[in-house]
Amino acid sequence: MKAQKELVGASTGLLILSVLAKEASYGYQIIKHINAEAEGLFVWQEGTVYPVLHKLEKEKLVRAQWQQADTGRERKYYYITAKGRDALKAGTKEWNAFHAMMVRLKEATNA
Amino acid sequence: MRDSVSPDIQAKLSALCKQVSVAHDLDPEIQKELYGHMEDKLLAYLNREEPLTDEDALILVREHFGDPAVIKDLFRRVHSWESHVTVARRVAAVFIVQFALVAAVHVFHLAVYGFAMVWLGSGKESELLLFSLRAIWPWMTLYGLVIVTAWYFLRGWQQAIERRESPWFLRWTPACLLGLLVLLYFVDHLALIVKPSAERQLSLFPEPLQMTWALLAIQYVMTAAGCGLVLWWCDRPPRRPRALLYALLAWLAAGMAPMFLYNSPVHLMITQEKLPLDFLAWGHGASFGSFLVSGVEWNVTALVSLRPALLTTLPLYSSSFSAYFLSLGHSLLQLMQGLWPGIAFAVAYGGFRFWQSGAPIRLRFRRQFTQLIDATYVDDKEDKGRRS
Numbered sequence: 001m002k003a004q005k006e007l008v009g010a011s012t013g014l015l016i017l018s019v020l021a022k023e024a025s026y027g028y029q030i031i032k033h034i035n036a037e038a039e040g041l042f043v044w045q046e047g048t049v050y051p052v053l054h055k056l057e058k059e060k061l062v063r064a065q066w067q068q069a070d071t072g073r074e075r076k077y078y079y080i081t082a083k084g085r086d087a088l089k090a091g092t093k094e095w096n097a098f099h100a101m102m103v104r105l106k107e108a109t110n111a
Numbered sequence: 112m113r114d115s116v117s118p119d120i121q122a123k124l125s126a127l128c129k130q131v132s133v134a135h136d137l138d139p140e141i142q143k144e145l146y147g148h149m150e151d152k153l154l155a156y157l158n159r160e161e162p163l164t165d166e167d168a169l170i171l172v173r174e175h176f177g178d179p180a181v182i183k184d185l186f187r188r189v190h191s192w193e194s195h196v197t198v199a200r201r202v203a204a205v206f207i208v209q210f211a212l213v214a215a216v217h218v219f220h221l222a223v224y225g226f227a228m229v230w231l232g233s234g235k236e237s238e239l240l241l242f243s244l245r246a247i248w249p250w251m252t253l254y255g256l257v258i259v260t261a262w263y264f265l266r267g268w269q270q271a272i273e274r275r276e277s278p279w280f281l282r283w284t285p286a287c288l289l290g291l292l293v294l295l296y297f298v299d300h301l302a303l304i305v306k307p308s309a310e311r312q313l314s315l316f317p318e319p320l321q322m323t324w325a326l327l328a329i330q331y332v333m334t335a336a337g338c339g340l341v342l343w344w345c346d347r348p349p350r351r352p353r354a355l356l357y358a359l360l361a362w363l364a365a366g367m368a369p370m371f372l373y374n375s376p377v378h379l380m381i382t383q384e385k386l387p388l389d390f391l392a393w394g395h396g397a398s399f400g401s402f403l404v405s406g407v408e409w410n411v412t413a414l415v416s417l418r419p420a421l422l423t424t425l426p427l428y429s430s431s432f433s434a435y436f437l438s439l440g441h442s443l444l445q446l447m448q449g450l451w452p453g454i455a456f457a458v459a460y461g462g463f464r465f466w467q468s469g470a471p472i473r474l475r476f477r478r479q480f481t482q483l484i485d486a487t488y489v490d491d492k493e494d495k496g497r498r499s
Contacts, residue, residue: 026147027144028151028152046148046152050144050148054141073147073150073151074147075144075147075151076144
């Protein structure tokens with residue numbers, strides 16, 4: 001099953017923040033991580049993730065810093081900020097509320 | 112285990128990243144970040160860390176296969192005769208359509224003019240008959256000659272193709288053809304300006320008759336060059352730019368009807384001697400000849416009529432400033448009546464075709480990017496990395 005693009009689109013920032021909440025990471029790793037987690041539900045167009053990362057950085061939800069990756073190569077790492085964690089919390093809450101509503105509606109339909 | 116890429120590949124990756132240019136100050140950092148991504152991805156593929164999906168394999172096949180446009184060109188060289196036969200047929204079709212349009216336009220023009228004279232009760236019905244005798248039969252004779260001459264040239268080109276030689280206009284580059292068209296266009300104008308003939312005026316023959324007659328050779332060359340350009344344009348991959356051609360042709364075609372509405376009353380007023388006989392010559396300039404279709408004549412004439420009005424009409428036709436401004440007014444009227452409805456139609460029609468043909472790819476990209484910036488997902492329609 002493929003997720004609708006609007007659904008995936010609305011969650012892109014949140015997904016990135018979720019990954020970064022666990023550990024700082026750089027673009028390629030974030031994409032790889034999400035694609036693996038998605039298990040075929042959707043696949044990001046890789047190049048398009050970077051403008052989103054830059055947007056999050058501009059909004060101060062993440063901060064970036066160049067550092068050496070495990071491979072020994074220099075990569076731009078993104079760290080989630082306090083503001084980013086708040087946004088993640090708020091976003092997750094919204095998604096949960098939406099999900100709960102969907103479950104309620106489904107149950108009402110089945111009843 | 113590979114942990115670096117060759118300098119050659121590094122240079123290619125850098126070149127790819129340089130295509131993403133956002134702002135002068137930001138570019139190096141953005142490109143460095145994107146380069147890092149690509150390098151990781153490439154090494155992951157080389158080290159078999161990234162799975163190769165069906166879509167990935169397809170991309171590789173496409174890349175190894177080569178540019179279809181180049182391959183098409185190579186095939187054409189191998190099968191030149193067959194492809195040139197097709198081209199020759201299409202050139203012939205352009206010619207036939209063009210001359211049919213020219214004939215239809217002018218016959219219709221004469222009919223409208225005659226109807227206007229009778230309907231408005233000008234009392235010049237006998238003149239109408241005379242006019243018809245004088246004008247329509249020479250017109251038909253001319254078109255007969257034009258078609259015979261066209262056939263002669265087409266036959267020559269066909270024979271050249273049979274000898275495995277390309278007609279000249281297929282050997283020239285598009286830039287040369289365009290240059291030739293522009294040059295001939297000015298020669299066309301210059302010839303008429305230097306030697307303005309009394310026969311061009313309404314009293315003897317409809318105006319474009321003499322131009323087409325006198326400058327037939329030039330106009331054939333122009334037509335052939337135009338055909339070459341059109342064929343080049345239509346065959347140029349990707350085919351999306353064809354939509355622009357549709358828009359151009361729509362604009363030219365749409366300009367014809369308003370010109371009838373304008374020209375017929377003017378002709379009538381000239382017949383009734385409310386306007387001087389050489390009014391049409393003032394600021395009218397020359398027709399564009401047989402460029403593509405007859406519509407070109409009307410619209411391009413309207414478009415360029417300001418130029419002869421400003422540069423040449425004054426010394427040639429006018430001895431006073433009032434005549435000069437009359438000439439200028441005539442040109443402006445032509446522009447307004449011949450051009451704007453055409454543009455309005457072309458914008459609507461061309462826009463429709465433009466959208467249909469998938470041409471606004473950049474617009475679509477822009478929309479996607481806007482969605483992206485709004486933290487939404489980019490349309491994954493052409494997602495090449497989609498996993499199965």
